[in-house]
Amino acid sequence: MAELLRFAVHVIKGRWFSVFASFLIMFGAGATYLFGVYSKQIKSSLGYDQKTLNLIGFFKDLGANVGVLSGLIAEVTPTWFVLLIGSAMNFAGYFMIWLAVTGKIAKPKVWQMCLYICIGANSQNFANTGALVTCVKNFPESRGVVLGLLKGFVGLSGAVMTQLYLAIYGDDSKSLILLIAWLPAALSVVFVYTIRTMKPDHPSKQKNELKVFYHFLYVSIFLALFLMVMNIVQKKVVFSRAAYAGCATVVCVLIFVPLLIAIKEELVIWNNLNNQHSVEDPPSHEVTQKQEEIVTKKVDIDDQKEKQKSCFLTAFDPPPRGEDYTILQALLSLDMMILFLATLCGLGSSLTAVDNLGQIGESLGYPARTVSSFVSLVSIWNYFGRVFSGFVSEGLMVKWKVPRPLMMTFVLLLSCAGHLLIAFPIPGSVYIASVIIGFSFGAQLPLLFAIISELFGLKYYSTLFNCGQLASPLGSYILNVRVAGMLYDREALKELAQKGLDRKSVKELICIGKNCYRVSFTILACVTFFGALVSLILVVRTREFYRGDIYKKFREEREAEEKDLALSSPNGR
Structure with missing residues (x-):
């Protein structure tokens, strides 16, 4: 019994259980993608026009993508503190929105609703910084795969939460807001102490690391297919509450299958450690202490090197690509500026499409039940895009030295097709557009995060990857609020004028017809195409870098640590 208890403690403290805990936190970090489901409730309950709703949507995107604060906090505080802040912000923001929509508090001003959703959405950056960045640092040589999987689970979170709220609350989108408030917050609190940066439990790297991630991938693909079915x-079929509960149960079982994989891998490590300790004299805690001393010494040496020169003096004197840039060196580099512009065009257009899906379906005459399926399709194919870009770009880069930015170019070109299907709709085209936009939207994020980690290093990754996605809310504001929202309202006012009415005559401004989004999505397609051309510049600039062995540094560091550990142990003398 004592041995079993020690093994349980080993599992909970292990890297693979940390990966599983990160999966669960990522499942709760995609609430922003459900905005298309409950935005109609906000619009009708509070009497907003489309421009105001899109303004709220912009602040949602602003909060979701401005994660610099969480990155800076993560640089100076432990991971558990970052996750707890995110948990509190998530509950506070979405709970206030639920109170407003259900009429339990007085109707808030527009700026207050913008503040609530910005706070709630910003919480996902704390989850990302706490879980995603930690996993990348724990598995630096599998970063593309790790990013694809974790961001893939974020993409699935919309479909998972939809099944859970249908089982718990029934077909009530107001209650979905309540679920978004408490569930992600609870997940972060439960697993707050299991996610932290750690070295491999065995002195040598697990040789089957990539194989384990593929096992996680197969489970997640099965979950995605089940959700799609x-x-x-x-x-097509009217489900009872019991049927929804059955579906939610299957979903929960599939979500916890990765726990079995994590326990299996931790058991292998446990047996290896026991076998090693039965042969070697020094106990495991001494080896761990030596390893920590080596890492601490290395960090101290790096810090001393940095203190020799001010960061302002070295801002325009960056190291070679792949080395650890300072924050200023990365932000002021031409590579980051090109990446920022491509992201502004690509993610800004995709966010605009996702946020307007509910109104797009309504304007083209799709029934309400069908409109919610568009959001689920985007969520599921968002997942496929993320894991595809993570695993495939990693394979292409390692095997054939294909620059990762080239895959971003192809993804942006694919996104153009989705925008054009909405601009010039045919029967059923919104289904196809939802799949394309969901896939391309999902594929962009792991590529962005992986490229930043590869070009600028991991030392300040918590801050840099959050800075990199700042382009997303800026693009969303320009394209969603200033373009799509204004053009939609203009078409709706034209329809009112044809009926002899004005804006004051109706509570909710609604546009029906193919012209509602034609001009705006034609503009989105052009902007995305421009972003693809910009990303090609980064491909040209980094092609020589990607022809080299970008993971060589991590292998050399690991080998040096193993050598030092061997020399420092009595058996290594």
Whole structure:
């Protein structure tokens, strides 16, 4: 019994259990992608026009993508503190929105609703910084795969939460806001102490590391396929509450299958450690202490080197690509500026499309039940885009030295097709557009995060990857609020004028017809195409870097640590 208890403690403290805990936190970090489901409730309950709703959507995107604060906090505080801040912000922001929509508090001003959703959405950056950045640092040589998987689970979170709220609350989108408030907060609190940066439990790197991630991938693909099938069936057949509960149970079981994989891998490590200790004299805690001393010494040496020169003096004198840039060196580099512009065009357009899906379906005459399926399709294919870009770009880069930015170019070109299908709709085209936009939107994020880690190093990754996605809310504001929202309202006012009415005559401004989004999505397609051309510049600039062995540094560091550990142990003398 004592041995079993020690093994349980080993599992909970292990790297693979930390990966599983990160998966669960990522499942709760995609609430922003459900905005298309409950935005209609906000619009009708509070009497907003489309421009005001899109303004709220912009502040949602602003909060979701401005994660510099969480990055800076993570540089000076432990991971558990970052996760707890995110948990509190998530509950506070979305709970206030739920109170407003259900009429339990007085109707808030527009700026207050913007503040609430910005706070709630910003919490996902704390989850990302706490879980995602930690996993990348724990598995630096599998970063593309790790980013694809973790961001893939974020993409699935919308479909997972939809199944859970249907089982718990029934078909009530107001209650979905309540679920978004408490569930992600609870997940972060439960697993707050299991996610932290750690070295491998065994002195040598696990040789089957990539194989384990593929096992996680297979489980997640099965979950995504199940959600997609349920999404189709639930639109064709009327489900009872018990049937929804059954679907949610299956989803929960599939979510916890990775725990079995994590326990299996930790058991292998446990057996290896026991076998090693039965042969070697020094106990494991001494080896761990030596390893920590080596890492601490290395960090101290790096810090002393940095203190020799001010960061302002070296801002325009960056190291070679792949080395650890300072924050200023990275932000002022031409590579980051090109990446920023491509992201502004690509993610800004994709966010605009996702946020307007509910109104797009309504304007083209799709029934309400079908409109919610568009959001689920985006969520599921968002997942496929993320894992595809993570795993495939990693394979292409390692095997054939294909620059990762080249895949971003192809993804942006694919996104153009989705925007054009909405601009010039045919029967059923919104289904196809939802799949394309969801896939391309999902594929962009792991590529962005991986490129930043590869070009600028991991030392300040917590801050840099959050800085990199700042382009997303800026693009969303320009394209969603100033373009799509204004053009939609203009078409809706034209329809009112044809009926002899004005804006004061109706509570909710609604546009029906193919012209509602034609001009705006044609503009989005052009902007995304421009972003693809910009990303090609980064491909040209980094092609020589990607032809080299970008993971060589991490292998050399690991080998040096193993050598020092061997020399420092009595058996290594």
